Every structure is written in C-alpha cells, then in structure tokens.
Amino acid sequence: MRASWQERFAEASDVLKSSQRQQTVVRVLDLEIGGSDFITMAGPCSVETEQQILSIAAHVRKQGARVLRGGAFKPRSSPYAFQGLGLAGLKLLAKARSETGLAIVTEVMSEDDVPLVAEYADILQIGSRSMENYTLIEAAARSGKPILLKRGMMATVEDLMRSAQLAIGAGNPNVILCERGIRTFDNALRNTYDPAAIALLKQISHLPVIADPSHACGHRELVPALARIGVAAGADGMIVEVHPQPEKAWSDGEQSLSFDEFDGMMAMLEPYIALRGAANRTLVGRVG
Amino acid sequence: MRASWQERFAEASDVLKSSQRQQTVVRVLDLEIGGSDFITMAGPCSVETEQQILSIAAHVRKQGARVLRGGAFKPRSSPYAFQGLGLAGLKLLAKARSETGLAIVTEVMSEDDVPLVAEYADILQIGSRSMENYTLIEAAARSGKPILLKRGMMATVEDLMRSAQLAIGAGNPNVILCERGIRTFDNALRNTYDPAAIALLKQISHLPVIADPSHACGHRELVPALARIGVAAGADGMIVEVHPQPEKAWSDGEQSLSFDEFDGMMAMLEPYIALRGAANRTLVGRVG
Amino acid sequence: MRASWQERFAEASDVLKSSQRQQTVVRVLDLEIGGSDFITMAGPCSVETEQQILSIAAHVRKQGARVLRGGAFKPRSSPYAFQGLGLAGLKLLAKARSETGLAIVTEVMSEDDVPLVAEYADILQIGSRSMENYTLIEAAARSGKPILLKRGMMATVEDLMRSAQLAIGAGNPNVILCERGIRTFDNALRNTYDPAAIALLKQISHLPVIADPSHACGHRELVPALARIGVAAGADGMIVEVHPQPEKAWSDGEQSLSFDEFDGMMAMLEPYIALRGAANRTLVGRVG
C-alpha cells in the first residue's frame, strides 16, 4: 500500500510522510499547530470595526481559541461584495493580538500585498480561489511566515498537496492544510464537506490539517456538527467564523456563529477533543 | 429557517420532521433503529460459503454488531462481476440468523425477487444503483419489511428524500436512509463521503440515518476513521464490510476489514458512541 | 493510441471497434440507424391523448422525422409526477405508427413490462435512471427488439459502454447509445451536454450514437443549437421533444419545441446534416 500512495502522489513527495519526517509542527508565537493540542482559530469573516474585532477576540480567547481570524483583504465571492478594510484592518488585528495574545491569521490575495500582510499577520492565509495561484503561493512562502493553505472548491487532494509542495519548495516547510468543502452536483448545503480528505491527509502527509466547518456548510446551525466531524476526522484544529451579531455581519453572516452558539459548540466539542489523541493511536492499518 | 427547509424539500414533506413526528424508530426483531442505541450492521460484501458467513456472523455478533449484512443478489459494478449465490445465499443468511440472533439485511435488485428476499431478510436493502428505480422501491415497500435505502452515487440529498417519500407513500414508514459516498471530480478515494448529509438529515428528517464507511472510501485502512466520522455526524448506526480474509474475498476485498481490524475499530469507536447521545442534545440551533 | 482505448475500456470490449466490426447498423422497419442517414426521432414527452399523438406524428413525419417518441410508462422526475397512460398509451403509439409509418420508441421501466412494451414498440428505450438497472437491460435485450440506451446523469462514458456490453452479452447487438447531458456543479442549464462523448464514442465504438438536445438543456430556445452541436459531433441521429402546445404539455413543456420551432430547426439543420458524411471522412487521426 505504501508504494501506491507514494506513486500516486509522486509530484508532492515532500508533503508525504517519510522515514525522516512523520509530523510537521508549525510554531506560531507560543503555539504548536500539528502537535498534541487541537487549535481553534476563530473570528469574523471580515474585520469591520475596532469594537467588533476586539470584542470577538476577547470572547473567543476566553473560550479557548488560540488564533484570531479576520479578513482585511477579502476574497470577494462576487466583484461587488465588500473588499475589506485593507491596512486599517491589519492594524486592528495587530491591536487585538496585543490585547489578547491571540495569534493572527489573515488572507493575502495579491503578491504585492505579501510584505504588508506579513508585517502584521502571524499566519498568511492562501484562500480557496488562490490555491492555484502559484506566483502568490511562492511569494507568501518566501516571506517566511507560516502558510494556511485552503483547498480550492474544485481542487483534488492531489492538487492541494501539489500547492503545498510548491511552498515547501520555496523554502518554507510551515504549511497548514485546510479542508473547507468542495463543489459537487448537490446543492443541499453551500459546499460538500470532505472530511475523508482530512483523514487521508493525516495518514499520508506530515503537514498539519485543519477543518473549516463554516465555509463547508454555509448554514450556522450545522457548523457545530461539522466541527465535531472535523475533530473525529483527525484534524489538528479548525477555523470558524464568529460574530457578535451574525445577522448584521458585513459578509458571511448566515454561516457565522453568535457568541452563545460558539460557547455551546466549544463545550460540546471538549470530550471529542479529549478523545482525539487516543483515537489517532488506535487506527487499524497504516498507510505509507 | 424552518420555512426554508420545508419549502426546499416540499416534495418530500413526509420525510421531514413535524410537530407530529420527531423521530421514527424502526423495529427489527428485538432491535430499535433510530432509537438510543447505535446499531452496527456488519458482514461480507457477498455471501460466499456456509463456513464464511457463519464464521463472520459469530465474530461480528461477539463484537457488538446487531445486524448481519451480505449480498445474495449482487449489484455488479460491472456486467462481469460476481452476481451472488441467489436463493442459496438467502438460505445461508437465514441459517446465520438462527445461529446468532442477528437480523439480516440484504439487497433486492429486481421487483420479481421482492417476495423471495422478503421471505428471508429482515431488512430489504435498495442499493445505490437502484435508488431511482421507483418501481422496485414501491414493490419493496409493499412487502411490509423495513427498507434500507442507500443514497445513489449521483443523488442529491433531496433525491434521496424523494425516494424515501415514495416508500412511505406506498404505506411503509420504516425507512432507514444510508449515506455511502457520492461521485465527484476527486478520485483520491473511491467516492466522496458526505457526512454533512447525515448531519443535515438528522436535523430535518425523522427517519433513521446510517453511514456506510466501506463504500465511501474503498480503502480498508481509512474505514475506521470514516466510521468515527459517521458517529460524530450523528448517525444512528453504520453498515460495514468484514471478511476473514479480505484479500481472498470474491468482491470488494480492498475495502473489507479483517476480524482484527473490525475488533480494533469497535473498541476505538466505543467512547465516541457513548458521547453520541449527549452531543445530539447540545447542538446549538434547531432546524425545522 | 489504439492500445490505450482498448486497455482503458477492456470491460466493454464488445462495444469497441474491431477489425471485424467497424459500424453496427440497427434496422427498424425500413430504417437504418447507424447508416448513412441522420435519423430524427421526435414526439412528446408523454403520450397524452389520441388527438395529441396523432397530430404530432403527422407533423413530425412531414418534416422528416422517421421515429416517433412518446412516453407511456414515464420515468418520473419525482414520485408525484405524471406516470403515463400505460397500455392505453402503447396502443395510441401503435395507431400513430399505422397511420404514419413512423417507427415507435418508448421507454420500458420495469422488467415485468418488457413483454408488453416489446409487443407495441419498435425500439425499447432504457432511460437515464435505469442505465445501471442491469436486470432490466438484460430483460429488454432478450426481447430481441433494438435498445435505445440513454446515458445516466452521472454515468461516465465507460459506464455507458459497460451497460451496452451487457445488452450485447445478452445476445442483442442492436444497441443505440444516447447522450443526454450529465450532472455537474453548473446549473446554468438543466444538465451539462457532453457532445465530446458523442465524438469519442463515434471514434472508438461501432454502435450508433444519437443526441438528445431536449433533456440536455431543458430550455426550449437552446434546443436547436444543441441539435446542431449533436450533428457536428458526428451523431447518427437525435431524439427531440415536440408538442403542439408546449406550455400545456403534461410534462417537460419547458423543453418541448412547438411545431413552428421544430420546423425551423429542421430547416436550419439540413445543410449541417448534408456536411455530416463528408466531415466524418476528413477527421484527422484515427483512434482504435
């Protein structure tokens, strides 16, 4: 079996486990992503105001999140959607970090913005729409900051691994993979969540893998179940959208959790997260 | 939100939760499917020999399975694949039931076979390739036996609910839905497993829902992780392929668990199954 | 290259061209399908009334159609859609044949109905939803009547060829393949029309291939363009829905052509059909 995955994914060989490398741990501030802790990244879709981002940061920190997410440069789902606050948004994120100690993850959409975003963020997010923007991935990788690489909506697992390979090839081994749902014929939910990809990647790759239950379903009331599925799939963490007033969010409100919903989810997940380490150890079978 | 799902799935309204009906419990022998217990259905892809089916039945029973699966009439993945033992296979399944007390689930592929299969089986399986064979579904439903309705590889959640509606309309409320992976552009695994469909169905439908981790991935070593994902998604049970010598199975060997692998999986799942009831109760948000 | 297609589609080897068999010509009444003529099959989605089917038959005959289509047993897109007139519909089709000389193609949905449908129809249609109903395909094939095998909405070209192989294996070489659109992530039109599959099948298979522009798009105003694409793809014919008052049709009205639209389409297609034979001869490259 070992030979088979190695052969199938030969173009992404640096992403696969090897005798030298079984697990990459990405260090960010005092955090270890890909280590023993399950890391929750939470925050709004977009940074909107100082009051908004600081109140969210304080709340999610209290509930156990370790990384603050929030878009300053927004990947618009359409040309007319909100494009983000830009530099002002980055500064607000930095302020939230200094107040809470949370690490910051935010998207970079243009190679020209890499130096600016890398100055403020602790992790550079490559969004779904950019997963095959190789120029951007290489520029982001060369910044030296850890990369959060989101799977494209119609990217195969192999495509995702090849993009990760490119970042590693540019000299940056600190790549975190993220499953966030793919496009299929079914439209019951926003996307089709693919946690088997998480389970597969955890078996064959040494890179940390996280789940994005918010984008995967697009319906707030299913986010906790999808987060639980992500934990059960073996993810090293998750990234989730939270907003004090989801119905008033400037973007993605229908998939953002309220504070109460976030708190309920975190409490519900606790025993699953506790089981996670043990479960990983009892997996039958081993893939190369 | 209630209005929205009701409107979207209006053609399957009898499948949706209502003030009258929050949860259907399907009774089979002494079992309750859709009740508080997580029900494991296990067995070979195909019934091969008396020795094979009896040894599997005894083993999975000991490990906690409550239903024996096994194909007598086989849905061939190609015209030249093994087609099953037919009546002889049904008789072997009945013998396994009388020796172990396990209920029997087996597929019926042709409306002409419904009376015969219904004479031997406790649950009639409608396979993926038959999910839109309305004539067959109605014939099976009229037999009075509970129906295990597998989602088609190319069926939306709505398509699945409409086929269930048809069985209910034919006078048979005892329908168990089964998620088993869908066809997408990705070919990393055999199918793309869709546990968010399980979570969605558990929120909006009163019917029991089970997971099929074997067909969803097609790789033995990932079956336990996919089973765990199914539990976390809120499934009422699972159906899984087991074979004493997977490498010698007449069909689907690459996705069948050996006895040891099955035992390891059942032990690993135990604490997740214990959490399942509690988790269902703490879900934030409620869908109509 | 020859080796490659032969290898890839080895499970459908009887469907592939060989030194013995370059082209199958299916003979129906006085027609040759797969020969030099482009064969138009036209008629309503469902047989509704005597007046309806006779008027349509007379009209499409006058415009050059050679086969009358019309559903007597209907593949319902949902459990509550119109299910067809059954035997009464078959008798009306037979009456239309005796009045016009048109051959009759109609769907058979249940193996139990095969003898009845075969008594009245000249060609038995296996619908999209039945393309993997192997029991039905074999029963239909054994009737001795030519088979019109429609591609399933999520069937690969290989799946289609394997179903055809099954009919040939049951002793019936007279199989006509039909491309009618597949399910994809795009929902701009009803389905995604795949004429490259027609071009591919014409190069590698000896079976006749026809196009169904009506189901492929689901929008009446695009049917003529899709029919023209089918001719250009090298199809041996087409099957198209026509209704005297599409807006009043009992089913599929939005994709049925009015008489005027059908006439306009047939006139527009004429020079393309004239070019068809010549074009086939100048194809560069040859596939095995």
Next chain:
Amino acid sequence: MRASWQERFAEASDVLKSSQRQQTVVRVLDLEIGGSDFITMAGPCSVETEQQILSIAAHVRKQGARVLRGGAFKPRSSPYAFQGLGLAGLKLLAKARSETGLAIVTEVMSEDDVPLVAEYADILQIGSRSMENYTLIEAAARSGKPILLKRGMMATVEDLMRSAQLAIGAGNPNVILCERGIRTFDNALRNTYDPAAIALLKQISHLPVIADPSHACGHRELVPALARIGVAAGADGMIVEVHPQPEKAWSDGEQSLSFDEFDGMMAMLEPYIALRGAANRTLVGRVG
C-alpha cells in the same frame, strides 16, 4: 424568459445583451473579434525557440489563422512543469508578429507582469487558474488591452460572467470569453467540454465567445471534432494548439496538432464556418 436570465445573472448585468448593446466587437490590429468572421488563434502551448515560433506562425498564417498564441509565462499544471521563457518569449512573439502580421495573445499570470506583457501582446490572456484572481483581472483590464478570459475548470457560466463584469467595471469593455472544458466526474477525456455554455452565452451576452478544443479534450485526434462542435455552437472563433513535432513539445504535446492535422482541420471546418452566419440567423426562439 427575458426576465429570467436577467434576474438569474443580475450580478453580471453589464455582460448581458441590452437594448443598447447587442454585440461587442473587439478590434485588434486589423481584426474584428465578435464580428462576421470566425477568428482562428493558433500556436504552441509554450514559446520554445525562435525557429519554433517563427515556423509555426508562418504556417498557421498561411492556413487562415489571424492570431498567434504561445505561452511566455506558463500556468504550470504542476509546480515542476516548464514555466516559460518569460521576457525572451515575449520578444520572440513580437518578432513573429512583425514577420507575419498575426496578432499576439499570451497569458499574464501575475499583476506585476501586466505592464511587461501588455507592452508586447495584443490580447492579454487570463488563464483558467486565474479566472477568480480578481486583482489580476482588474490590473489586466486597466492596461487597456483586450482580455481573453478563459473559463475556470471549476467555474459556472455565472462565475465566468462575473469575472467579465469585473473587467468591464474596471473600464475595459473588450473582453473575449473562452470555453475550455470543466471538471466533472468523468475522466474519459481531460475535461468535459461544455459547448452549450457557448450557445447560451451567445444568446444572452454581447461579448465575443471562443472555443478552446485543445484543452477541452486533451487528445489530439478529437480536437478537429471539438473545433467543429465549437463552430456549430456559434462561437466567434477558436484557440488551438499547434506544434511542428507534437511528440517533442515541451508542454501539452498530446493535445497539440501537427501541421498536417491543422491543415486537415482547417479544410474540414471551412463549410461549417460558411454556414455559421446563416445558422445564427435562423435560430428559433430568442432569449433576453
């Protein structure tokens, strides 16, 4: 019907036909794209050497092509594929233009490269992988050069129109749309060609639309049939890969036509192109 398409594609309203604008004609050197002539763009996947590009340019010019394609900055299908000659490639394209009079279309992959590519090229290509790179599209649009916008492998028709809307919104009305195949569950060919999208776009949009038969199928021997389908779909032109020695091409050799194959295709297409204008005028039905 008019209301329906307008409503469905409201976010791309500037791309739709209106009473003010029925057809955009893009002028490039002495060419009109979107006018009465069918425009053939041909050339190698990648510019390799002076001898290669000059010989191809001379050959395709003689056979009726009006635009020379050729990659200088290459969108790699994997991180390790050939990345193109860069500036040296642009200079060779310019030399080919001065020798043949052919206009030049070449891809720009990075916003930083826009000024450079715009200095040499007559049409800036936005590749499939960049179709949702809004930053790049806006930068390319602001250069003032016409844009050839290729549909993403995973983009709906609506997504394509929204990207075109963005270019128009950036002040550049000269956008040419290009259908090149999408990703689906079928892998018989490289992609699933979607000429119904061409027919739909020609009915609802005023922008020119061209077909890319080379990328759509990935098999040289099917390119002529797919080109013919594109003409029949109503395309305003096509873009096709040609190489003097396809088996020695540095990239995409398996889908490149040899000179002889290109000549055969152009001769075969001639009568279809002649019919094209007339066919457009006799379409039954009209969409808003």
